[in-house]
Amino acid sequence: MGRKFFGTDGVRGRVGEMPIMPEFVLRLGYAAGAALVAREQQHGHTKEVERPAVLIGKDTRISGYMLEAALESGFAAAGVDVMLCGPMPTPAIAYLTRALRLQAGVVISASHNPYQDNGIKFFSAQGTKLPDAVEVEIEARLAQPMGCMDSLHLGKARRVEDAAGRYIEFCKSTFPNELDLRGLKIVVDCAHGAAYHIAPNVFHELGADVVAIGAAPNGLNINEDVGATAPQSLCRSVREHHADLGIALDGDADRLLMVDASGKLFDGDQLLYIIACQRAAVSTDGMGVVGTLMSNLGFEHALGRLKIPFARAQVGDRYVLEMMRERGWLLGGENSGHIICLDKHTTGDGIVAALQVLAVLRKQGVTLAEACADLHMYPQQLTNVRMSAGFDWRADAGIRAAHEAAERTLAGRGRVLLRPSGTEPLLRVMVEGEDDNAVSHWSEVIAGAVRAAVGAG
DSSP: OOOSSOBBTBEEEETTSTTSSHHHHHHHHHHHHHHHHHHHHHTTOOSGGGOOEEEEEEOSOTHHHHHHHHHHHHHHHTTOEEEEEEEOOHHHHHHHHHHTTOSEEEEEOOTTSOTTEEEEEEEETTSSBOOHHHHHHHHHHHTSOOOOOOGGGOOOEEEOTTHHHHHHHHHHHTSOTTOOOTTOEEEEEOTTSTTTTTHHHHHHHTTOEEEEESOOOOSSOTTSSOSTTSTHHHHHHHHHTTOSEEEEEOTTSOOEEEEETTOOEEOHHHHHHHHHHHHHHHOOTTOOEEEETTSOHHHHHHHHHTTOOEEEEOSSHHHHHHHHHHHTOSEEEOTTSOEEETTTOSSOOHHHHHHHHHHHHHHHTOOHHHHTTTOOOOOEEEEEEEOOTTOOGGGOHHHHHHHHHHHHHHTTTEEEEEEEOSSSSEEEEEEEESOHHHHHHHHHHHHHHHHHHHHHO
16 A cells, blocks of 8 residues: 655645644544554553653644644544643654654654645654655554544643753754854844744854844744745844854754855755765765755765765655665755754754754864865756646656757756655756756746646646
């Protein structure tokens, strides 16, 4: 059986439409809980005191209250204890699930999407994304009638009062003990999201003078003109406050972009390059970098000059992580800002990644621009074209002809990539190459062919 509801990053959609409806999320909680109970019984854990327990966290969307209550009810009906921690970054749930020795963690978030969307994603007891097989098992249980344990075996719920403090201390522990951030003025953009009460404290407690923006969530303003998906606010704020640099997170704080004192933006490829160069200079153990099909060709070539192995995974942090584990490498990420440092955390973490970059800058006494001086990024243009669900873009002759013409022209000097979004009804058209004009031209040609095909369809 395949996956109907789970995408590349859990279950996601528009609130009030399937599957992000309270009755479906109730059933999802029950199905996931029933799967956990069955797995515990397989391992011989059947006593009441050994009831499985899950942690539920969320971002700052107004719909999080509704979905949290539905999930809690579903898990309790299946006989699973629930621990609630309120708004917390996605990577914090991964960490706390592991630290508290729980059987699973659940995050209610649509990450970088607007507040009208929401989603549910799961972490295993090890703090990693659920394996595909477990998601398939949950989907199979969703097709069955929902039940309810007898009162003696219902799950209980309680709140974790010290979740924020625990996670702040964990983040700080990933920064070298001999270093601090004293003398640095940093603007931290929390995207009105889950890190609004976490990220500013982390950098402040390490000694930085922190200016927090995007730190006043109201349930409706997550990612709105702030954060990693709208870094212009951070660029302006860094210049206005005469700060040394800026840090932009997204709504659930697993993405990172950074800005230098001049307001110049540095993406995930550039930040990953800074970390990789420092690591390679110290040790070659586990040295290799996993990027994605979207990683800049200039990034790949720069790593090649340093003899640092590089491989491309499918787009999506779960696929990056899978390839990292397969190859035994410790670094990976996406140009969108997901950066995974497996020696620091089990998943991508915007705050932890920022601390790794800051550690390099402090050790070497350099700026972001100086740390990237040998990295020459190719011009890259990404165009999103909305399409109807089920539209077969691969079969369209016009799209195929435009794609093939671009590849012939850019051969050896650029790349073309067409891929559907895993979270929205969009076809992403990416063109990159040495020549900016050629990139713009072919991006417009291919995107135009897609729009024409969608309109005709």
